[in-house]
Amino acid sequence: MGYRSNLERVLSEGKFAVTAEIGPPKGSDPNKIKDKAEIVKGYADAFNVTDNQTAVVRLSSMGGSVILINSGLEPVMQITCRDRNRIALQSDVLGAASIGIRNILFLTGDHQSFGNHPDAKGVYDLDSIQLTKIVKDMRDEGVFESGDKILSGNPDIFIGAAANPFADPFELRVDRLEKKIDSGADFIQTQSVFNLDKFNIWMDEVRSRDLDKKVHILAGITPLKSLRMAERMKFHVPGVDMPDEIYEKIKNSADPKQEGYNLAIELINDVKKIKGVHGIHITALFWEDILPDLVKETGLYPRP
Secondary structure (H helix, E strand, O other): OOOOOOHHHHHHOOOEEEEEHHHHHHOOOHHHHHHHHHHHOOOEEEEEEEEHHHHOOOOOHHHHHHHHHHHHOOOEEEEEHHHHHHHHHHHHHHHHHHHOEEEEEOOOOOOHHHHHOOOEEEEEOOOOHHHHHHHHHHHHOOOOOOOEEEEOOOOOOOOEEEEEEOOOHHHHHHHHHHHHHHHHEEEEEEEEEOOHHHHHHHHHHHHHOOHHHHHHEEEEEEEOOOOHHHHHHHOOOOOOOOOOHHHHHHHHHHOHHHHHHHHHHHHHHHHHHHOOOOOEEOOOOOOOHHHHHHHOOOOOOOOO
């Protein structure tokens, strides 16, 4: 059976998938990505390239994805709705497909007020659910959002979307996931999981609607490198739910870095046991060199 991407193959064959994030630099030096690629190569099935995350200007996600392809890694290119209208969004999807990018994750995007250009004009012509549906129609029906036909090659994309099991109102979180699935999402990467109890409640509802049989769910894992990082995640990153007991463990530890690593190992091993979770997405912010150890110690290496 032919698959669009290695990530699709791993998930479709029922293997427990691993994706990881590679953040582009605040500059045009490709070696910043190439160096990270050398460290993590072989330890995940595909690698997310973020699209100006937290609304901070960085090397483009498409440029970063090309660097990964040339380094022998499979990218998951991220596209946000914040900076482009529907013309540019559809154009970028065609451009990405034309150069061999097969996984794209669609996001609404952090508001520009959080970034380093707070006076920039946010576009938000579409949200991520609308964009997901448009791309599905481009791929499967060969039509643009306008209704015009695509004349020379549908974008053969494995469609990704994000989910936050922890944001308020919590009771609507699964409803929003279902909308993304109905719009055409093939795989889902979740917000970082720290509150395992709440994540299990979310997954109970996901399974009760059989949504885990309609989409591949990858649980977010973020290793905490320092107390400062734990404080940022707990108090300043919207949508993150870090229980006090985890924060206190990091705060009171003689070695917060080691404690953060141990916690990531525990969370990965716990998440692997949850029915309906098909993989993990590791966001090792500025700590990419931890990925090989994490994957090996949790029994997820070698990759299938």
